[in-house]
Amino acid sequence: xxxxxxxxxxxxxxxxxxxxxxxxxxxxxxxxxxxxxxxxxxxxxxxxxxxxxxxxxxxxxxxxxxxxxxxxxxxxxxxxxxxxxxxxxxxxxxxxxxxxxxxxxxxxxxxxx
Amino acid sequence: xxxxxxxxxxxxxxxxxxxxxxxxxxxxxxxxxxxxxxxxxxxxxxxxxxxxxxxxxxxxxxxxxxxxxxxxxxxxxxxxxxxxxxxxxxxxxxxxxxxxxxxxxxxxxxxxxxxx
Numbered sequence: 001x002x003x004x005x006x007x008x009x010x011x012x013x014x015x016x017x018x019x020x021x022x023x024x025x026x027x028x029x030x031x032x033x034x035x036x037x038x039x040x041x042x043x044x045x046x047x048x049x050x051x052x053x054x055x056x057x058x059x060x061x062x063x064x065x066x067x068x069x070x071x072x073x074x075x076x077x078x079x080x081x082x083x084x085x086x087x088x089x090x091x092x093x094x095x096x097x098x099x100x101x102x103x104x105x106x107x108x109x110x111x112x113x
Numbered sequence: 114x115x116x117x118x119x120x121x122x123x124x125x126x127x128x129x130x131x132x133x134x135x136x137x138x139x140x141x142x143x144x145x146x147x148x149x150x151x152x153x154x155x156x157x158x159x160x161x162x163x164x165x166x167x168x169x170x171x172x173x174x175x176x177x178x179x180x181x182x183x184x185x186x187x188x189x190x191x192x193x194x195x196x197x198x199x200x201x202x203x204x205x206x207x208x209x210x211x212x213x214x215x216x217x218x219x220x221x222x223x224x225x226x227x228x229x
Binding site for chain 1: 117146148153154155156157158161171172203205216217218220221222223
């Protein structure tokens with residue numbers, strides 16, 4: 001089955017700096033790569049996703065890049081703010097297949113003022 | 114605006130007890146999932162269901178069972194709770210594949226279970 005590796009496990013940045021979280025996946029058939037953000041006391045929530053027919057997607061301060069050849073994808077957060085502090089999970093699956101998502105182990109991001 | 118509701122936020126049970134974790138969604142989603150979240154291990158899939166009365170094992174089904182008698186409700190059952198089942202349990206739902214929302218999971222807030 002699919003194996004998703006996520007790095008780093010913890011990340012601390014100063015407010016205004018950029019943060020990058022990286023994931024690799026093992027199943028070349030995977031074509032859907034979402035990112036979820038989990039704030040304290042809440043369930044994870046989708047913040048951005050990318051499908052394998054594109055290499056990059058942006059939504060305001062967040063962006064995701066995908067390298068299918070190398071089987072890795074990354075989350076980029078620019079101009080970080082304290083409210084970006086949360087646990088971030090990457091995941092991979094075959095879109096529209098009905099398969100459940102395979103998640104990475106998570107990255108705890110701390111943005112210090 | 115709550116869409117996935119987990120009935121209990123915090124539970125404390127004794128070893129050997131039977132435990133029911135309930136999850137209800139109001140979005141008419143076909144798919145429902147139970148994940149377990151542990152520090153350093155991320156989100157691991159226990160069971161999922163694509164339709165009423167249907168269930169599929171995830172990555173760590175041992176010690177758990179599920180029930181889906183109605184579309185909106187998905188229950189996780191620990192037949193005989195053990196201390197290694199102390200964890201945060203997350204329920205999620207999604208629409209069936211075929212549309213733009215496919216594979217997008219909506220999670221509940223979680224149920225933190227402690228087994229003594």
